[in-house]
Amino acid sequence: MAVPKVMGTEIEYGITVRNDRDFDPISSCVLLVNAYREDHDAKILWDYDQENPLADARGFQVEGEKYTPNQQENIARNKTLINGARYYVDHAHPEYSCPEVTNVRDLVIHEKAGERIVEISRREAQALLPEGAEMLVYKNNSDRKGNSYGSHENYLMDRRTSFKQIVEHLMPFFVTRQVYSGAGKVGSENRAQPCEYQLAQRSDFYETEVALDTMVKRPIINTRDEPHADREKYRRLHVIVGDANMSEYTIYLRNGATALVLSMIEDGAITRDLTLRDPVRAIKEVSHDPTCKREIQLDRGAKVTAVQLQKEFLDLALTYTASRDVDPITRDVLDKWQHVVEALERDPMELSREIDWVIKKSLIESFMERKGLDWESSQTQMLDLQYHDIRPDKGLYNLLERRGQVERITDDAAITRAIHHPPEDTRAYFRGMCLKRYAPQVFGVNWDSISFAIEDEPIKRILMAEPLKGSKVHVDDLLSTSPTAAELVKNLRA
Amino acid sequence: MADTTQKQKGGGGDSQDKSSGEGGQKLKKKGEELKAEMDSLVDEIDEVLEENAEEFVKNYVQRGGQ
Numbered sequence: 001m002a003v004p005k006v007m008g009t010e011i012e013y014g015i016t017v018r019n020d021r022d023f024d025p026i027s028s029c030v031l032l033v034n035a036y037r038e039d040h041d042a043k044i045l046w047d048y049d050q051e052n053p054l055a056d057a058r059g060f061q062v063e064g065e066k067y068t069p070n071q072q073e074n075i076a077r078n079k080t081l082i083n084g085a086r087y088y089v090d091h092a093h094p095e096y097s098c099p100e101v102t103n104v105r106d107l108v109i110h111e112k113a114g115e116r117i118v119e120i121s122r123r124e125a126q127a128l129l130p131e132g133a134e135m136l137v138y139k140n141n142s143d144r145k146g147n148s149y150g151s152h153e154n155y156l157m158d159r160r161t162s163f164k165q166i167v168e169h170l171m172p173f174f175v176t177r178q179v180y181s182g183a184g185k186v187g188s189e190n191r192a193q194p195c196e197y198q199l200a201q202r203s204d205f206y207e208t209e210v211a212l213d214t215m216v217k218r219p220i221i222n223t224r225d226e227p228h229a230d231r232e233k234y235r236r237l238h239v240i241v242g243d244a245n246m247s248e249y250t251i252y253l254r255n256g257a258t259a260l261v262l263s264m265i266e267d268g269a270i271t272r273d274l275t276l277r278d279p280v281r282a283i284k285e286v287s288h289d290p291t292c293k294r295e296i297q298l299d300r301g302a303k304v305t306a307v308q309l310q311k312e313f314l315d316l317a318l319t320y321t322a323s324r325d326v327d328p329i330t331r332d333v334l335d336k337w338q339h340v341v342e343a344l345e346r347d348p349m350e351l352s353r354e355i356d357w358v359i360k361k362s363l364i365e366s367f368m369e370r371k372g373l374d375w376e377s378s379q380t381q382m383l384d385l386q387y388h389d390i391r392p393d394k395g396l397y398n399l400l401e402r403r404g405q406v407e408r409i410t411d412d413a414a415i416t417r418a419i420h421h422p423p424e425d426t427r428a429y430f431r432g433m434c435l436k437r438y439a440p441q442v443f444g445v446n447w448d449s450i451s452f453a454i455e456d457e458p459i460k461r462i463l464m465a466e467p468l469k470g471s472k473v474h475v476d477d478l479l480s481t482s483p484t485a486a487e488l489v490k491n492l493r494a
Numbered sequence: 495m496a497d498t499t500q501k502q503k504g505g506g507g508d509s510q511d512k513s514s515g516e517g518g519q520k521l522k523k524k525g526e527e528l529k530a531e532m533d534s535l536v537d538e539i540d541e542v543l544e545e546n547a548e549e550f551v552k553n554y555v556q557r558g559g560q
Binding site for chain 1: 531532533535536538539542543544547548550551553554555556557558559560
């Protein structure tokens with residue numbers, strides 16, 4: 001029986017400062033992240049003791065050095081927020097990891113709240129820059145010069161499902177889901193074949209099928225085995241084969257269809273052999289074909305289009321859900337998945353309100369046509385970049401949203417609320433509420449723990465190995481009967 | 495009652511030709527609306543698009559991330 005698909009995303013943003021000859025990405029990231037202020041100003045550590053990014057899901061430990069910053073650096077680079085998110089500096093990029101949610105509607109709300117938080121801090125940081133300098137932040141994945149930065153999804157999975165099974169069934173799904181999850185890109189890079197426009201930002205960067213790496217020789221399936229939960233029961237599938245999406249509809253479908261396929265893998269419901277002959281080659285071929293008509297080869301010899309493969313997965317999903325109680329959001333995901341796959345078959349450009357790569361392509365083509373530009377023009381490339389600009393007044397996706405030219409899943413009120421409120425049905429609620437109520441006594445945080453420093457007592461670490469425990473239902477009584485952190489710790493022990 | 499009568503009158507008077515003519519008009523109107531929408535979108539993009547696109551795009555260089 002599939003485990004509930006608790007999920008979240010981690011987005012690395014692009015950052016630059018114009019008119020600043022001394023621009024340094026790391027110090028700009030530190031400035032940006034620290035410019036974000038919440039009600040408290042407690043200095044809280046990110047608890048690296050709980051992390052092990054070198055554990056490989058195939059059952060071994062990779063040699064390498066674990067990153068553990070000193071205390072001052074740790075505090076300067078990490079912010080845990082009252083909505084349960086982590087906002088931090090990862091290498092040379094600001095990163096926002098949203099709190100754990102149980103469904104794709106909440107995922108959209110919290111990923112979008114992340115964009116707003118980054119924009120709020122960008123405005124604050126901007127005020128601290130020398131005159132003329134301008135900080136710009138992009139929710140995309142590439143500078144189009146061969147440098148890529150990630151946008152990862154995480155899904156809770158049953159430890160009993162073997163990693164081998166996951167790889168086998170997921171590979172063809174991941175190679176082909178870009179027909180609706182791609183964020184679109186003008187041109188190609190990283191020594192890929194030249195093209196005018198392609199579906200996904202990241203597809204030129206996958207060089208191998210399965211591996212632990214995330215920064216070089218990127219794999220389609222990442223093997224990081226760091227569950228951030230009870231490792232006897234769960235894995236956390238760390239998905240690196242995705243783009244930073246602007247469209248709410250695209251985010252919703254991307255995570256919704258993926259979560260469904262993962263449940264199906266856990267329940268043995270992928271009953272067809274859809275293995276691809278050469279996934280690394282196919283992922284680029286699919287991305288480089290905006291007509292969505294190009295065929296890729298299955299291992300058993302037949303040739304199919306990416307859309308046909310998605311249709312196979314959709315068919316299996318419809319069969320899988322037919323005999324089960326399905327919640328309304330999953331039902332809606334299935335409807336949208338069907339709508340999108342059918343439109344992709346007829347004419348992908350029908351999806352110019354729903355799917356990022358189509359929305360962007362349609363916008364660029366309208367502009368090119370009226371201005372007499374081509375795909376090589378600097379202005380065309382500027383449109384591509386500025387689509388991902390997070391500023392409400394300058395970002396081109398945001399412009400389309402304001403004009404009502406894209407489909408939405410949620411609304412501004414829900415997004416604004418999520419800036420200050422954690423999801424109520426996961427442990428993110430407990431994390432967020434502890435920060436709201438007891439910040440001065442919070443010593444350190446990680447996804448599956450929170451520790452308290454109460455006067456001169458030893459540090460108390462509370463483990464949260466169950467992602468669904470610590471929800472509002474579970475802890476509201478505890479919180480309301482614990483006016484102080486000391487009482488909370490005492491009540492937890494009782 | 496008056497409503498129904500009016501509708502019936504309107505419906506009864508339509509010839510096949512006239513209704514396809516109306517359809518054509520509708521399509522034309524829709525096309526014009528779309529065009530107007532695109533024009534106003536392009537105008538708005540013009541207002542916000544960064545100047546010196548060539549230099550801007552060239553200078554956007556990131557360090558690789560995950």
